[in-house]
Amino acid sequence: MSELLQVTNITAGYGDGPAILDGARLTVEPGKVHCIIGPNGAGKSTLLKAICGMLTIRKGDVVFKGERLNGLRPDQILRKGICFVPQERALFPKMTVRENLRMGGYVLDDTKLRDRRIDEILERFPVLRERADQHAGTMSGGQQQTLAMARTLIVKPDIVMLDEPSLGLAPKVVQEMFDIMKMMSQEGVTVLLVEQNALMGLKNSDWGVVLDLGRTLFEGPAEAVLADPRIQELYLGGRKVA
Amino acid sequence: MTDILQILILGLALGGVIALMGSGLSLVFGVMRIVNLAHPSLIICGAYVSYWAFKLWGLDPIATLPIAALIMAAIGVLLYRLMFESQAKSARYSEMTVLLTFALAMIVEGFLGAAFTNTQRVTSPEYATDAFFIGSLFIPKGQLYAGCVSLAIIGALTLFLNYSRLGYAIRATTQNREAAELLGVNVNLISMIAFAIGIGLAGAAGSLVSFVFSFFPAKQWEWIAMLMSVVVLGGMGSVLGTVVAALLLSVIAAFVGAWVGATWSTMTFFLALFVILLIRPQGLFGEKPELA
Numbered sequence: 001m002s003e004l005l006q007v008t009n010i011t012a013g014y015g016d017g018p019a020i021l022d023g024a025r026l027t028v029e030p031g032k033v034h035c036i037i038g039p040n041g042a043g044k045s046t047l048l049k050a051i052c053g054m055l056t057i058r059k060g061d062v063v064f065k066g067e068r069l070n071g072l073r074p075d076q077i078l079r080k081g082i083c084f085v086p087q088e089r090a091l092f093p094k095m096t097v098r099e100n101l102r103m104g105g106y107v108l109d110d111t112k113l114r115d116r117r118i119d120e121i122l123e124r125f126p127v128l129r130e131r132a133d134q135h136a137g138t139m140s141g142g143q144q145q146t147l148a149m150a151r152t153l154i155v156k157p158d159i160v161m162l163d164e165p166s167l168g169l170a171p172k173v174v175q176e177m178f179d180i181m182k183m184m185s186q187e188g189v190t191v192l193l194v195e196q197n198a199l200m201g202l203k204n205s206d207w208g209v210v211l212d213l214g215r216t217l218f219e220g221p222a223e224a225v226l227a228d229p230r231i232q233e234l235y236l237g238g239r240k241v242a
Numbered sequence: 243m244t245d246i247l248q249i250l251i252l253g254l255a256l257g258g259v260i261a262l263m264g265s266g267l268s269l270v271f272g273v274m275r276i277v278n279l280a281h282p283s284l285i286i287c288g289a290y291v292s293y294w295a296f297k298l299w300g301l302d303p304i305a306t307l308p309i310a311a312l313i314m315a316a317i318g319v320l321l322y323r324l325m326f327e328s329q330a331k332s333a334r335y336s337e338m339t340v341l342l343t344f345a346l347a348m349i350v351e352g353f354l355g356a357a358f359t360n361t362q363r364v365t366s367p368e369y370a371t372d373a374f375f376i377g378s379l380f381i382p383k384g385q386l387y388a389g390c391v392s393l394a395i396i397g398a399l400t401l402f403l404n405y406s407r408l409g410y411a412i413r414a415t416t417q418n419r420e421a422a423e424l425l426g427v428n429v430n431l432i433s434m435i436a437f438a439i440g441i442g443l444a445g446a447a448g449s450l451v452s453f454v455f456s457f458f459p460a461k462q463w464e465w466i467a468m469l470m471s472v473v474v475l476g477g478m479g480s481v482l483g484t485v486v487a488a489l490l491l492s493v494i495a496a497f498v499g500a501w502v503g504a505t506w507s508t509m510t511f512f513l514a515l516f517v518i519l520l521i522r523p524q525g526l527f528g529e530k531p532e533l534a
Contacts, residue, residue: 075423078425084424086424090418090424092421106425
């Protein structure tokens with residue numbers, strides 16, 4: 001039993017609407033980068049939202065460190081150690097970089113500890129330090145995504161979940177984002193990300209999870225998933241690609 | 243030259259009060275996307291609190307301002323729980339609040355009319371009819387005091403929003419509700435608190451309004467249009483924008499009143515609203531609306 005987070009056959013959807021997820025499962029092991037891939041509408045983002053408590057889980061279990069998370073609110077799940085960065089609009093655009101980081105530590109009661117960690121993060125990310133007093137909304141896409149990821153580190157989470165961190169970024173910048181994720185995982189923060197670009201995502205991950213029509217098709221080591229013929233079928237209608 | 247200075251002073255003093263009247267409206271829209279058409283009717287409620295406290299017990303309206311603010315803030319909590327909390331997840335929330343608050347405005351007006359009749363009222367502490375004279379300039383004490391108290395309250399509000407933990411949470415919720423929730427902010431509680439503060443500001447504005455303008459329950463219709471122009475010019479949801487817009491429009495209205503004619507003075511606000519929506523719909527400090 002080395003898994004940190006275990007999702008077993010969950011069913012979930014928005015409000016009273018139809019189930020978007022039906023039979024999604026997932027195993028997250030500590031210190032690795034996990035990538036969820038799948039075609040549009042597979043329920044990738046929905047899965048992250050269900051884990052972090054934004055959606056009600058109708059069936060199945062989410063178990064984190066041996067504890068069931070079903071029914072907890074997002075702030076409670078955050079305090080347990082799972083941090084979620086939603087797609088694109090994760091920041092407060094009219095707050096400065098420093099204020100955004102301060103909001104990242106909102107659940108920390110010890111303000112001195114929070115301020116010390118903010119300083120540590122600014123030290124580690126020069127791009128943020130140089131812009132500490134600039135409004136987040138005025139930064140470039142890559143800088144904003146860096147801030148969104150760095151901000152999660154203030155609460156020292158066990159798992160950081162990222163919804164399409166590469167969205168709208170130039171290829172060179174995308175690689176920088178993956179490098180940051182790698183660095184995070186090397187420091188013991190487990191990363192779980194959703195990626196539209198399956199090839200790119202898997203190449204930069206340790207573990208791959210393939211989702212289609214709301215259920216998990218299969219999961220496994222990233223290279224194995226990448227080489228699996230079912231992937232090509234799923235994405236390319238069975239045609240062989242070089 | 244003295245004329246110009248005189249008009250400027252009168253415009254600024256009045257602008258301060260209008261800024262306070264609009265800031266609660268702006269805050270409530272910014273945090274909760276509630277277009278509170280009932281805001282002026284709640285200002286009038288606050289005005290009645292100070293009016294009766296003065297009439298019955300001779301209490302100064304500036305002294306009863308905190309009481310009016312607290313009473314209205316408490317009413318704000320009730321209104322929020324009763325009217326808005328259950329609607330918070332609705333997809334058509336903002337549109338719905340327009341109808342809800344429109345109904346509320348009429349209910350409040352009807353209630354106030356039944357209780358206090360539609361007689362014009364004005365609180366009359368001594369300073370309301372007195373003035374300072376500096377050379378040939380005169381500064382009406384009532385408007386000066388009201389303007390200064392307003393700006394002091396807005397200053398305190400700004401400090402609170404920018405430096406307190408609760409203020410951070412309110413601003414974060416305004417800018418990105420989902421992200422705030424994910425970082426551990428109890429957005430429902432924050433919304434309720436912000437709404438209560440907004441309605442409390444209406445109460446505070448009411449105390450000052452009670453000796454600056456004459457009022458009666460139906461006066462709200464004139465004010466809602468005026469406040470909407472101020473809030474839209476400032477940029478919906480920006481408190482700073484509201485202050486700048488209120489001062490700007492009041493000064494312009496004062497000049498129009500003095501040079502063109504008093505009847506045209508109120509028109510300034512509506513004309514401004516019209517022009518702003520054509521030229522810069524996001525207002526002075528608002529964000530450009532997203533193209534969706």
